[in-house]
Amino acid sequence: LELKQLIYLDNAATTRPIINVDGFYREYAQNSWYNPSAMYKQAVEVERKLNDARKTLALPISAIPEYTLFTSGGTESANAAILRGFHLNGGKKQHFIVSAYEHAAVYASFQALQNMGHSVSYLSPEQDGHISEESLCSLVNEDTALVSIMHVNNETGSVNDIERLSAAVKRINKNTLFHSDGVQGYLRCPFHFQASSADYYTVSAHKVHGLKGTGAVFFKKNTPLKSLIYGGSQERGLRAGTENTFGILFFGEAVKEYTKDLEQKLEHIKTLNLSLKQKLLRLDGAYLLSPSENCAPHILNIAFEGIRAEVLLHLLEQKDIAVSTGAACSSKKKREDRIHKHLGFGTNILEGALRFSFSFENTLDEVDTVSNEVAYALTNFRKYVRR
Numbered sequence: 417l418e419l420k421q422l423i424y425l426d427n428a429a430t431t432r433p434i435i436n437v438d439g440f441y442r443e444y445a446q447n448s449w450y451n452p453s454a455m456y457k458q459a460v461e462v463e464r465k466l467n468d469a470r471k472t473l474a475l476p477i478s479a480i481p482e483y484t485l486f487t488s489g490g491t492e493s494a495n496a497a498i499l500r501g502f503h504l505n506g507g508k509k510q511h512f513i514v515s516a517y518e519h520a521a522v523y524a525s526f527q528a529l530q531n532m533g534h535s536v537s538y539l540s541p542e543q544d545g546h547i548s549e550e551s552l553c554s555l556v557n558e559d560t561a562l563v564s565i566m567h568v569n570n571e572t573g574s575v576n577d578i579e580r581l582s583a584a585v586k587r588i589n590k591n592t593l594f595h596s597d598g599v600q601g602y603l604r605c606p607f608h609f610q611a612s613s614a615d616y617y618t619v620s621a622h623k624v625h626g627l628k629g630t631g632a633v634f635f636k637k638n639t640p641l642k643s644l645i646y647g648g649s650q651e652r653g654l655r656a657g658t659e660n661t662f663g664i665l666f667f668g669e670a671v672k673e674y675t676k677d678l679e680q681k682l683e684h685i686k687t688l689n690l691s692l693k694q695k696l697l698r699l700d701g702a703y704l705l706s707p708s709e710n711c712a713p714h715i716l717n718i719a720f721e722g723i724r725a726e727v728l729l730h731l732l733e734q735k736d737i738a739v740s741t742g743a744a745c746s747s748k749k750k751r752e753d754r755i756h757k758h759l760g761f762g763t764n765i766l767e768g769a770l771r772f773s774f775s776f777e778n779t780l781d782e783v784d785t786v787s788n789e790v791a792y793a794l795t796n797f798r799k800y801v802r803r
């Protein structure tokens with residue numbers, strides 16, 4: 417009931433589960449709770465369902481189901497691909513490249529590599545929020561083991577051309593592996609993994625209407641990958657521990673449901689985004705932080721000069737509108753401006769940055785309400801401050 421009243425525009429932080437959990441849970445508790453590694457037919461049936469989920473996840477990005485690994489989420493997927501996914505080269509210290517505005521899941525993995533003695537180049541995006549092919553290529557050398565460039569930036573929505581960037585890296589060093597964090601890009605921006613030169617693409621269920629605590633790594637045949645976790649030989653030895661079968665089956669169902677009329681859903685999301693953008697940019701002191709071109713359909717980042725984003729966020733919260741000041745994982749800590757700083761915005765603007773993120777469930781009426789409430793909050797706040 418509460419959810420109905422709330423205008424939820426924080427879909428880059430997490431999305432509402434798409435299917436009826438009660439019905440799904442009953443089915444699971446009756447038929448699908450067996451251990452998929454066991455040998456009797458009920459268990460084999462669960463294993464078959466897991467493999468069906470693999471097919472469902474891989475299909476929309478033309479990945480190969482056999483090379484789709486289930487994990488506990490986007491964070492573990494990125495950790496696994498980055499820390500357990502490169503050729504060890506006899507223990508020799510190697511070179512890595514990562515864009516400087518990655519999510520902490522990726523960024524901290526590279527800091528771990530650096531702490532192990534490897535060298536890491538951090539590549540800043542261009543002013544428009546994209547990673548330049550030329551700057552990336554200038555960093556690749558014969559010792560570069562792995563490159564990681566995110567598909568869609570979770571704060572601004574800028575989209576990187578992963579097909580082009582991964583191909584460019586391989587032209588310079590065919591042995592350099594390429595990972596892309598696809599958590600915000602998966603099923604929001606078109607991408608064909610198998611046809612691309614990327615070696616790993618990592619995703620998370622709860623960003624596409626699945627449940628938290630489930631994710632996947634898509635990888636290529638013959639690409640190195642080892643288990644991050646020590647233990648049993650589940651997932652063909654690539655991820656120890658009994659599978660989160662409930663989360664995985666739910667992930668499959670969510671993707672099946674979400675990808676029905678996906679193009680229409682994305683068109684709707686784009687329309688909502690454009691409408692809110694146009695309305696908000698008419699307001700005094702509004703400043704677009706999302707790129708004006710090549711932006712993901714679901715993310716809109718706008719700063720309002722002269723007001724701290726937290727203040728505006730709480731004023732909107734009082735009106736039952738949920739938005740974000742940035743990545744949810746860092747918004748509880750002191751605001752981490754690593755990402756925006758790399759985009760070259762001044763602090764007076766950064767302090768007022770709000771992220772609005774949409775799902776297919778939002779409506780144009782909600783957009784109208786939000787733009788009116790932002791205008792109202794700004795006017796009142798500024799009046800109060802000036803007095």
Ligand SMILES: Cc1ncc(COP(=O)(O)O)c(C=O)c1O
Nearest residue numbers: 489490491519521570599600620
């Ligand atoms: C770009 C990006 N990468 C990784 C993650 C981490 O995913 P998860 O929450 O499933 O660990 C997130 C979500 O917060 C994200 O937005």
